[in-house]
Amino acid sequence: MTNEAERARGRVRDYHRRTMHRFAGYAAGPETLDWDAQPSPFRHYEGAPRVALPLATDIDSPVAARLRLDWRMLDTGLPPLPCTLDALGALLHLALGLTAWKSTGPDRWAVRANPSSGNLHPVEGWVFAVGVPGLEDGLWHYLPEVHALELRAAFEPGGVPGLHLALSSVMWREAWKYGERAFRYCQLDAGHAAAALRNAAAVLGWSLTVQPLAADLLAAALGLDRMPDFPARRDPSTEVEEAELLFGAGMGDIAGPLPVRTVARWYGRASTIDAYPMYRWPVMDEMAEATRDALPRGELPAQGREVAPPCGRSVGHVLLGRRSAQRFDGRHIMVRDEFDGVLERLQPCRAAPWDALPDDHRIDLLLFVHRVDGVAPGVYLLPRGPAEAGVLPLLASLYPLTRVDGLRSDLRLLATMAPAALARLARSLHCHQDIASTSCFALGMLCEFDAALERAPAAYRALHRQAGLIGQQLYTEAEALGLRGTGIGCFFDDAVHELLGLEDERFRTLYHFTMGRAIDDARIETTPAYAGAQQEPMAA
Template sequence: MSRLTQVLLEYHERSKHRVNRYAPGPGGLDWATQPDPFRVFQGTPRIALPLVADTLVTRYNDLRCGTLPPAQRFSIHTLAILFELSLGLSACKSYGAQRWSLRCNPSSGNLHPTEGYLLCPTLPGLSGGVYHYLSRDHVLERRAEVDDPRWTEAFSGGGILVGISSIHWREAWKYGMRAWRYCQHDCGHAIAAVSYAAAALGWQTRLVEAAADDALAAALGLDRREDFWAAEPEVPDALLWIGNPEAQPDPKCLRTALNKAHWYGYANQLSAGHESWPDIDSIHRATHKSRTREPSSLNPEPHLWAGTPAVDLSFARIARQRRSAMNFDGTTRITTAAFFAMLACLLVRSDTPPWNTLMSPVAVHPALLVHRVDDLEPGLYVLVRHSGALPSLKQAMRPEWLWQKIGPDYLPLYFLLPYDLRAVAKLICCHQDIAADSCFALGMLANFEIALKQPWRYRHLFWECGILGQVLYLEAEASGARATGIGCFFDDQMHAMLGIKDHAWQSLYHFTVGGAMLDQRLSTFAPYEV
């Protein structure tokens, strides 16, 4: 076993919640050091983006069926829509004297470790360069002015790049050691949010998987220590190419073109004090990614499409009304048609958001604890998102499971155990009622051997879980229900229930969908003052 693999396994085991003890955390919340949820680069030129998302007519149901509108041209107008409906604010909430923002991209604890960047050539209304998106004000902060023909040449195929980074301290302040996991979930949510918003504008999105972390840090300006001297560090996560999938620029060329760029601004300090989490630093180093080959094109299995959502909403509306449920009523039921339609959207279909971002093979499969779905027996089910995983999943789990194919022919859904699992779901999810009061809960089983062979793919497993979560968030809204991600769960309690005894498969994220109970004490306001 390599040293990096050993570090990865040690972090994975130590960051697990267990019935008799939780993963190392801060022990209490020091409100005096709560991080600012908005990174600002002081001293940068700012470009105000228009609030024009309501002019977008794309329907959500068209996107989920893979019917994209004609591609709009890249401009400050269309980029404003892209960022508003992916990383922008969706609403403001208040309770008494407290007021806080919600965003289109979900986040553990609404702490938002994820930051977004734009790399673009000169476009109508926007100069070429590197920009940071400040969601609080819906503005682009110009970080780098590039005057190099190689920059223009890199974008000659037509398109833009969106960079995603994380500030680990924002999550570690509340969640301690396990926070690194949540940052990766949130990166996956953000990837999916960008993919959906881009598709609503007629654009395809691809993860630039070959990019090395060092090249990405340089392209986003995150390696410029002089700009972060008093601020919490950001680490690079992902680079998304939006445009012609065959015309991706080479990140190394972008880095070269930035050698003589003029950079603006310095990062604000988010918190007055910090607690060091060496385990987060260790797993960050262990999963550092060098340049790799671009994966071959993904060939998804053919699946027939069936089912339409209960509510036909515009994408702009559904993106902004997405919420994380705090409590479920314990009585709401959904139809089998709605349930099967949700699961169908979790299957990979090329050129359909958000799965168009990924070229790597499917690695995550949901194990579902069904409670309240009409005409479906309560119990344990597994959605095998790729048929090649079926033998390994069967071998890893209890030999007495039924593995009975159920539902429409196009849906690879298997019935394992008829049983009322509400109490089990509650126990596994850190004794939270929301897992038992839902229509269904699920754990996302990842092919962990992928990470053991290539440690940097540990991050990608969490990203895939976050992408699945974003699909469930939007599908729940379209069905008239609501969803929430659950990062607090007893990892090995889930494995024990399934019969998993080794590291071949590991549960990395939990989720639940049901009828939300709204807190009438909260007031809701528009996110931006027009």
């Protein structure tokens, strides 16, 4: 272990402690927000050539018929479609594209296929394309606002055909609202986006394999280290992007690593994210630097996923209809078998979306079950993996942890509670938010924190991305059942820890989630994401 790695590990631990929300005070953030001066949610490169992309829902798209399939059909493994502009456009639409515009009064905002903390969307999408018909060989940046690609770098002719996808983060979009805690949220959003890409690839019958590449090398490949291309009026940290993840796409095979490409020409100058930021959060840059080392791919359990019965919801409905609930119906009771099915499908296996980020870092789930038919209100633990590992052995020394009878999943009871008391507990732990108590259930993601950081400081990113991946799986499960989910980034870290009787940092909770029957706000108007497009209707 080098001194540099040990210093980086220390910075990660210090950052995590200082950005915990506590009953006595929240993590450092802005004291005021000027919503009229919000950072730009869309970036483009001025002067870069553009290519319009077909939508997955276009009437003549080869993907449109697949959107009408039952969501569970993706478990069967669909035959791969060829790598065409239609297929690439569908992939980006289903994973990173807009799904609607929302408005109320003078305010208007976009909803995307991939969720984001505060709907701020730090994630940017990239395509390395060689031999894709209709695209010049090169590095392309995705423009979700208009569903197009812009050429950032042209490659010299030649080379083996292939398709690679990358994600980067404009961290200032999150820091503008959330301050120092925003680095956590950027990594959660990267995990959500990775899962969204993997699910979209499954619609095409493609594989998606993460490439273990250090962040500085990926940044160079994406041109993010070309600082003159990212001008800043006041603070450079508001304009730069952080390289996150690289994936290889396979059409019936497993994609290899990104080949070295010779760039013939770079195009464009980055548009401004925030010309006049009011605050500075230098710890964001410090954390990015401390966690940039590469991690090897982990291993998933050998088993695949059993094909579940049809759910009655189409692929298009689940991927393009996903929304985050703002309010829940506190009277709705979830069906026991559906709840059990959700828990089963949260187990990692060799299937989408888990194989997008194979990881052997353990994350177990702490559940606050409010309204599930036949399951007593209370606090539960769901081990994700062998029972002899994870947090279960430690909690078994503190609680009886009896297994719930009649469920296929290994759900363990910590304590039953009166519904009103459980609601107060869940609400108070989640920054006093009603969505944690009016849903059918809420949960927290408990990870093996110390062991992961001992492996490498970059594991801090990996843990949050895994948590985001779990969150995306919960979103799709909710939509498949006609329910809604909401990710919860605001919770009192130490209070959750103390609830379980945990006294050190062997385990930490990183992300929370809640699921139930949503109550829609009738005052909000919804309009199509891409006006004027002739789109195929999708069965619900």
